[in-house]
Amino acid sequence: MDTQENPQQDPQPSDARPVLEAPDIARVLTRIAHEIVERAKGADDVVLLGIPTRGVFLARRLADKLAEITDRKIPVGSLDITMYRDDLRMHPPRALARTEIPGDGIDGRLVVLVDDVLFSGRTIRAALDALNDIGRPRAVQLAVLVDRGHRELPIRADYVGKNLPTSLRETVKVQLAEEDGRDTVLLGAKPAARGAQQ
Amino acid sequence: MQRHLISAADLTRDDAVLILDTAEEMARVADRPIKKLPTLRGRTIVNLFFEDSTRTRISFEAAEKRLSADVINFSAKGSSVSKGESLKDTAQTLEAMGVDAVVIRHGASGAPYRLANSGWIDAAVINAGDGTHQHPTQALLDAFTMRRRLVGRDAGLGQDLSGKRITLVGDVLHSRVARSNVDLLHTLGAEVTLVAPPTLLPVGIESWPCEVSYDLDSTLPKSDAVMMLRVQRERMHAAFFPTEREYSRRYGLDGDRMARMPEHAIVMHPGPMVRGMEITAEVADSDRCTVVEQVANGVSIRMAVLYLLLGGNEPAVTHTRTTEEK
Numbered sequence: 001m002d003t004q005e006n007p008q009q010d011p012q013p014s015d016a017r018p019v020l021e022a023p024d025i026a027r028v029l030t031r032i033a034h035e036i037v038e039r040a041k042g043a044d045d046v047v048l049l050g051i052p053t054r055g056v057f058l059a060r061r062l063a064d065k066l067a068e069i070t071d072r073k074i075p076v077g078s079l080d081i082t083m084y085r086d087d088l089r090m091h092p093p094r095a096l097a098r099t100e101i102p103g104d105g106i107d108g109r110l111v112v113l114v115d116d117v118l119f120s121g122r123t124i125r126a127a128l129d130a131l132n133d134i135g136r137p138r139a140v141q142l143a144v145l146v147d148r149g150h151r152e153l154p155i156r157a158d159y160v161g162k163n164l165p166t167s168l169r170e171t172v173k174v175q176l177a178e179e180d181g182r183d184t185v186l187l188g189a190k191p192a193a194r195g196a197q198q
Numbered sequence: 199m200q201r202h203l204i205s206a207a208d209l210t211r212d213d214a215v216l217i218l219d220t221a222e223e224m225a226r227v228a229d230r231p232i233k234k235l236p237t238l239r240g241r242t243i244v245n246l247f248f249e250d251s252t253r254t255r256i257s258f259e260a261a262e263k264r265l266s267a268d269v270i271n272f273s274a275k276g277s278s279v280s281k282g283e284s285l286k287d288t289a290q291t292l293e294a295m296g297v298d299a300v301v302i303r304h305g306a307s308g309a310p311y312r313l314a315n316s317g318w319i320d321a322a323v324i325n326a327g328d329g330t331h332q333h334p335t336q337a338l339l340d341a342f343t344m345r346r347r348l349v350g351r352d353a354g355l356g357q358d359l360s361g362k363r364i365t366l367v368g369d370v371l372h373s374r375v376a377r378s379n380v381d382l383l384h385t386l387g388a389e390v391t392l393v394a395p396p397t398l399l400p401v402g403i404e405s406w407p408c409e410v411s412y413d414l415d416s417t418l419p420k421s422d423a424v425m426m427l428r429v430q431r432e433r434m435h436a437a438f439f440p441t442e443r444e445y446s447r448r449y450g451l452d453g454d455r456m457a458r459m460p461e462h463a464i465v466m467h468p469g470p471m472v473r474g475m476e477i478t479a480e481v482a483d484s485d486r487c488t489v490v491e492q493v494a495n496g497v498s499i500r501m502a503v504l505y506l507l508l509g510g511n512e513p514a515v516t517h518t519r520t521t522e523e524k
Contacts, residue, residue, distance in 0.1 A: 083236070083237040088237065088509055088510055090511055092510040092512050092513065093506050093509035093510040094514075095219065095220065095514075096219075096220055096223040097223075098226075134231070135231065
């Protein structure tokens with residue numbers, strides 16, 4: 001999850017409006033799965049790594065869809081980036097999430113990083129550093145549910161669920177059934193008090 | 199704001215569980231081809247050891263290096279301390295060098311507390327054993343080992359040790375490990391029993407949050423973990439028991455006694471073991487004995503403590519009480 005931007009945001013800002021609902025999210029993931037198969041020419045060596053928390057659930061869902069399309073089990077894992085963040089010194093230490101690399105490792109494979117929101121790009125930079133300590137993939141690609149713009153690093157996604165032009169005063173909140181009890185993407189206004197943090 | 203780890207008694211249940219959970223993730227780094235994290239890059243940690251130690255010093259050093267900290271090792275032997283320098287002057291020398299944390303082991307109980315609360319230095323202080331007072335990271339790694347073995351690696355996440363029956367046997371009087379373990383295990387909800395000859399129990403033991411027994415054989419069947427403590431000859435200046443043979447007959451753990459423990463129960467020892475004294479070779483080498491595991495877990499626990507105290511702009515660990523209550 002792109003916690004870098006909104007670490008302890010309201011689960012549901014009062015005036016948030018949904019931009020993607022459950023059926024949209026399902027369709028978007030199906031499309032991304034097909035794009036991965038197309039670009040990887042069959043997804044033989046694909047390993048999906050979700051970035052905790054919600055990226056992991058999205059990665060698992062993508063793996064299920066890929067398995068349906070290719071009739072093969074797709075390795076899926078998680079990659080915690082907490083200890084590679086560039087803003088560690090700006091907050092109290094965070095609790096760590098699980099890093100789970102599938103049994104065969106990532107050496108020589110096509111790793112697809114999966115996250116819910118792509119914003120500054122700093123989370124992905126940290127993820128690339130973390131990957132570097134685990135192995136040497138053949139290539140690394142990035143799949144995100146929502147790209148909200150405002151990049152601070154030269155990073156872009158290979159597979160985007162929805163491009164969502166936003167202003168910095170807005171918040172994007174992804175909710176997934178596994179964690180929040182329902183599937184939705186909410187666009188809301190940032191509470192004034194938190195604006196100073198950017 | 200507390201930034202130090204001086205005593206296991208300072209930790210709340212939530213702090214302790216957070217440290218154990220963090221250590222569980224740190225342990226996974228040991229399975230990776232590159233056993234290193236960039237988390238403490240640019241931070242300087244001094245290991246200030248006024249007393250001999252093998253495993254604690256190496257363990258801290260490994261943990262610091264795995265988190266990419268710059269490590270300075272200092273041992274009293276061969277330093278200006280042997281020329282008569284005081285703790286204060288040593289501390290101020292370190293402060294002048296811009297140190298972020300000091301891991302201190304000292305023969306005098308309370309030295310880390312003094313270092314942390316005297317205003318001599320700004321650095322975080324981590325107690326690596328002081329006299330007969332405290333050894334908090336040892337207690338944490340013991341609790342971590344118990345949780346892994348008795349609750350489970352994944353099942354244990356977020357859990358404490360409530361309801362587990364832990365027995366500590368031996369030289370409680372001189373043992374900082376026993377003090378730290380009693381404090382931490384009590385915080386984590388375990389039921390602790392101390393077994394020792396009356397001469398090796400400290401005055402005021404009735405105020406400790408634990409049971410006391412003089413009879414090992416009746417306690418063993420009711421224990422989920424039995425921790426054997428070393429008889430600390432170097433701290434003994436009087437006769438505490440008639441002969442070594444009598445001590446090990448009554449308070450040593452051998453194969454017969456181990457057989458009386460429940461199936462799942464484990465044998466622990468903080469090391470260094472004195473084989474033939476408090477533990478027989480048969481027990482020490484059995485797979486119910488977790489000594490080697492404890493050493494491996496020590497690195498993970500120390501990584502977790504260092505990360506939680508130094509990883510951010512302020513520590514993640516909150517402290518309820520200030521030290522030196524006992």
